[in-house]
Amino acid sequence: MSKKNSKELRKGDNQTELEETEQQMPDGGGAPLLVHLQALRRVLIVSAAAVAVAFFLVFYLAIETLMAWIIGPIAERGIEIIYTAMSEALVTKFKVAIIAALILASPVIIWQIWSFIKPALFPKEKKAFRILFLIALFLFLLGVVFCYMAVYMLAVDFFLVAGDNLATPMLSIDKYVSFLFGFIVPFGLAFQLPVALYLTTRIGWTNYKMLASKRKFVVLGIFVIAAILTPPDVVSQLALGLPMILLYEIGIQACRLTKPRERE
Template identity: 85%
Template sequence: MRKRKQKGTPDAQDAAAMEGEQALADGGAPLLVHLQALRRVLIVSAAAVAIAFFLVYSFAIDYLMAWITGPIAARGIEIIYTAMSEALVTKFKVALIAGLVIAAPVIIWQVWGFIKPALYPKEKKTFRTLFVIALLLFLLGVAFCYLAVYTLAVDFFLVAGDNLAKPMLSIDKYVSFLFGFIVPFGVAFQLPVALYLTTRMGLTNAKMLASKRKFVILGIFVLAAVLTPPDVVSQLALGLPMILLYEIGILACRLTKPKERE
């Protein structure tokens, strides 16, 4: 008399294992493809930064350092280094930052190629537009700071310490101060984009932003007083553009409809 196969016998277990492996393969394939695509993005981006870093350090680092130290050198201030490796490390730092800027188009293109398949056509258009605007605003903020506000800040700090001691600036601390001063301006100039996104998500609207205008203006000038030297010119140099950007953000919000929730 033949025995019936029971659940849990080797044949049944093998079949279940094969089904599980097939399901895992079917579900894991997309993840593996995404990981491979992400790996390619990271490798290509890192290679682009490395090549740009090498080219900058080999051929343009002296010109970059002269441009960076220009506001100080023009005022007759001596720049020194206080550690054996400080000058070299600072050059590496500047070359790396410049390399990131130069390689940015390659990095952006790689990232865009990675996320584009997950977006709808309308979302792709909106993303491209917002990205271009955000990039231009960041560059505008950095350029505005370096050409206008930064020189005022340098003059203020030098005058403030004139009667105390002779200024001898460390190259590493000076470069860190420079980038720490101008990059926040680029970030602050993203205000219209931030207002647009909050309106798009339904968190704010143009009427609400307009009703809070006087409080925002007060906050902007308080922030300007903290970030800039305590003179009217420096505070206006930061405060007025921020107010203008806020008004541009309100205008963008008036033209924006909140995204409908599914």
């Protein structure tokens, strides 16, 4: 066989391999930048529109009910809620309405984000992403509910009792709402720890033996993070730190069953 024919044969083999690779690529893998920018623009517009509609619905139809639910635990304890600036009550309502609108519009936002990244994923990655997302969402909601039902009111009672002999509590509505969301959101984020450990193990950055051997350093780090994320008191830090330690142990056991992704 001549050198010319040999080169043509190799060229044909390379072309065949290239075509097979392109067929295996996710849909849209070769889409130009302009197409991606247009898709991203659509995601942002639809998501913003969903949040805007949800905001107006919440603010005009449900804001008073939401505010009563938020203030309820404090009102039941005979604590008076006040505002110290002319616009404070209205601004606080806007803040609550925006947060509620984001929650209400989250299915649309999540669907838009999923539609944007889905073409870049392989079938196995799509399935794994869906499962991991559902687990992360469940853990976030679990953290928020756990905080509000089991920890938040204990912390409120602790603060009220601690200051009972010093002064009469008169809570500002803005500061109280900020305290509430600043207390429960870190719990939702902290409950993502098992997911984070799984991902780092899957990528190959960590493994079961390493995570198990670093327990004492992790416990110290957890309480440092808890001190940063929560109000500056021991009760709040313990309330966030202890569940995080438990979640770390759960994450270690999940990593024990996880194999790092093979490098291609």
